[in-house]
Amino acid sequence: MNKARSFTLALVVAAAENGVIGRDGKLPWRLKGDLKRFRKLTMGHPLIMGSKTFASIGKPLDGRDSIVLTRDPAAISPQPCLFTATSMANAIDLARARAEERGVAGAFVIGGAEIFAIALPFVDRIHLARVHASPSGDAYWRTPPEEEWLVVSREEWPASESDEFSVTDLTLERSSRA
Template sequence: MTGKVRIAFVVATAENGLIGRNGKLPWRLPSDLKRFRQVTLGKPVVMGRKTYDSIGKPLDGRENIVVTRQAGFSRPGVHVASSVEQALALGQELAEGRGVDEVMVIGGAEVYRVALPRAERIYLTLVHAEPEGDARFHALDPQQWRETAREPMPHGPNDQFSAEFIVLDRQG
C-alpha cells in the first residue's frame, strides 16, 4: 500500500452527546451495527478494555487491539496495548501490512478523548434520541471538522430510533 494510513473514529452518539450507559449502548440499532461492520471490516480496530468486555469477543475479519492498563490482560485473537499511542502505532503497522488505509477507533469515551488529536475522519451515527447514560462523546470543535457526507440511516424494523450517517473530515 502506498500513502498514509488514516486514524478514523466510528461512533454512534445521541443528540445529547451520549454514547453509553452502564458499559453498553443505550439503544438498539441493528441497521447501525450493519454499517459499523461494513465500515470496519478488514481494518484494525482500536478499543478500550471496557468496550472489548461489552462486545465479549474479538470482532471477526478485523485485527482487534485492546488498550488496557490491566496487568496480564490477554485474550485469544487480540493484540494488547498499554496506551492509546501504542495501539494507534500498532494499528497503523497492521493496516499497512493488510493494505488498508484506515485504523478504526471504536471506543470507549476515554479512548476517543485521548485519540481525538490524531483522528482525521469520523464516521458518526447521529441517533435521534436523548437517552440517559454515563458516557459521552467529546464535543468537537466545529472549526476543525467539516461534514463531507450525510444520509439517513435506513430504518429497519428492529431499530429503536431513527438516525443519520455522517462523515466528518478534519480540516487543514
C-alpha cells in the same frame, strides 16, 4: 514506482443528541442498521478500543484485528487477532502495522468515551451516527469543536422495525484551518 500507502485513523461513534454513547457498558438503543453499517465500514481493518469496550463485546470482532488499549495487558487473555497496547501512540503504531499487513489504508477507534478523548488529536476522520434520541446513560461523547471539522457526507436513516430511532450518518474530516 512503489508509493507508500498513506494511513488514516478514523473514529467511529454512535452518539445520541444529548451526547450519550453508553449505559451500563452497553449501547442504550437497538439499531440493527447502524450495526450493519459499522460492520461494513470496519471489516478487514484494525480496531482500537478500550478494555471496557472490549469487555462489553466479549471477543475480537470477526475479520478485524482488535487492539485493546489497557493499563494491564496481562488482564487480556491472548487470542487470535487480539493485541494490547499501553499507550495511544503504541496502539496507533500497532494499528498501522496491522493495516499494512492486511493491505488496508487505515484503522478505526471504536470506543469508549475515554479512548475517544485520547484518540481525537490523532484522528483524520470521524464517522458519527447521530442517534435522534436523548436516552439516559453514563458514557458521553463530547462533540469536537465545529471549526476543526468539515462535514463531507450526510445520510439519513429513518426509524424502523429493526431501528428504534432515526439516525443521521455524518462523515467529518479534519479542517485544514485546524
